[in-house]
Structures are given as C-alpha cells and as structure tokens.
Amino acid sequence: MPKLTLYHAAPSRSSITRWMLEEVGEPYDLHLLNLGKGENRSADYLAINPMGKVPALRHGDVVITEAAAICAYLADEFPRAKLNVPIGEPRRGLYLKWLFFGPSCIEPAVLDRAFPRKEEARRAALGYGDFDTVMDVVAEAVVAGPYIMGEQFTAADVVIGSGLRWGMMFKLLPERSEFTAYAARLENRPALQRAESKDK
Numbered sequence: 001m002p003k004l005t006l007y008h009a010a011p012s013r014s015s016i017t018r019w020m021l022e023e024v025g026e027p028y029d030l031h032l033l034n035l036g037k038g039e040n041r042s043a044d045y046l047a048i049n050p051m052g053k054v055p056a057l058r059h060g061d062v063v064i065t066e067a068a069a070i071c072a073y074l075a076d077e078f079p080r081a082k083l084n085v086p087i088g089e090p091r092r093g094l095y096l097k098w099l100f101f102g103p104s105c106i107e108p109a110v111l112d113r114a115f116p117r118k119e120e121a122r123r124a125a126l127g128y129g130d131f132d133t134v135m136d137v138v139a140e141a142v143v144a145g146p147y148i149m150g151e152q153f154t155a156a157d158v159v160i161g162s163g164l165r166w167g168m169m170f171k172l173l174p175e176r177s178e179f180t181a182y183a184a185r186l187e188n189r190p191a192l193q194r195a196e197s198k199d200k
C-alpha cells in the first residue's frame with residue numbers, strides 16, 4: 001500500500017486534511033513545516049507545492065495540493081471509509097457542488113469581508129455573488145442535518161464544516177443557529193477530536 005504523507009502546519013488549512021485523514025483511518029506520516037520560519041518557501045518544499053502553501057499530500061508517487069482536492073481524493077481513494085458519493089450515484093452532483101462551494105464561495109466571501117476591497121466589486125463579477133446569499137445557502141443546506149448530504153457524513157462536511165468553524169472562531173461569520181448546531185454535530189466526531197488533540 002503506497003505511503004501517505006501530509007505536509008502539515010498546525011493550526012492552518014492543513015488541519016482540514018488532518019481531520020480528513022483521521023476520518024479515513026489509514027496510517028499516515030506527518031512532515032511538519034514551520035511557516036513562521038519560512039520552511040514552506042524552501043526549495044525542497046516548493047518542489048512539492050510550488051505555491052509554497054500547506055497542505056500537500058503525498059500518496060506513493062502522487063502529490064495532491066489544495067485542501068478540498070485532498071479531501072476529495074482521499075474519499076475516492078479509500079471508499080471503504082464511505083466518505084464519498086461514488087460516480088454513478090445521482091447524489092454525487094450535489095456532493096461535488098459542496099466540495100467546490102467551500103473554496104470557491106465560502107472562503108472568498110469570508111476573506112473579502114475580512115480584507116475589504118478599496119472598490120466594491122460588482123456582484124455579477126464575483127464568483128460567490130455576495131456574502132449574505134452564501135451564508136443563507138449554506139445555512140439552508142445544513143439546517144436539516146445531521147450532515148450536508150443528510151444522513152451520510154462525507155468529505156464535503158470536512159470542507160464546509162472546517163470553513164464554518166474557522167469563520168466563527170475568528171468572528172468572520174455570523175454565529176447563526178444553523179451553523180452552531182451543525183458545528184456541534186461535527187465536533188462530536190471522534191476523528192475531529194483526535195485531529196485537534198494531535199495538533200495541539
């Protein structure tokens with residue numbers, strides 16, 4: 001079985017993928033990088049991720065970067081963990097939408113609010129539209145629960161849940177009851193608890 005190595009710094013976006021690895025339950029190694037010391041800018045690491053960012057995951061000879069892509073990859077690569085919606089199932093469309101919605105809508109909406117532009121962009125020009133619509137759409141998706149795909153916990157919960165938890169922690173997201181209840185359900189997951197205590 002090819003070895004899994006996570007290039008990691010905690011706390012950071014690579015904690016998303018550590019949670020995912022704990023959900024998958026396969027053994028993995030950690031390669032810790034000190035971002036403060038600029039180890040992510042070393043030539044060795046830039047050869048792994050030319051973006052100079054964590055996370056990166058090595059699986060045998062394959063290197064995957066981008067947190068949501070790593071979560072999607074792991075879910076498909078280790079189907080026994082039942083963290084994906086397999087190709088061929090109609091629900092896969094919705095599952096993929098949520099995997100992409102994290103990095104393409106939630107994160108930019110939150111970061112634009114944290115670091116406002118000098119000139120407001122037109123709603124039509126922004127891929128996420130506007131902050132309030134993004135929040136309303138996510139709130140509606142998680143309110144019924146327990147998870148974003150209903151009864152099945154998937155990689156999409158790792159991505160969306162991490163974004164919501166991070167945003168609320170830094171007071172960049174409204175603490176809506178839909179979000180706090182969803183976050184509380186996620187925080188009951190042993191894999192998230194393990195990832196957090198190992199990161200500490």
Ligand SMILES: N[C@@H](CCC(=O)N[C@@H](CS)C(=O)NCC(=O)O)C(=O)O
Binds near residue numbers: 011013035065067103
């Ligand atoms: N789009 C990337 C973003 C990764 C990212 O921004 N990582 C931050 C840590 S949260 C990082 O490596 N920062 C160090 C730097 O840019 O110098 C992803 O989702 O994986």
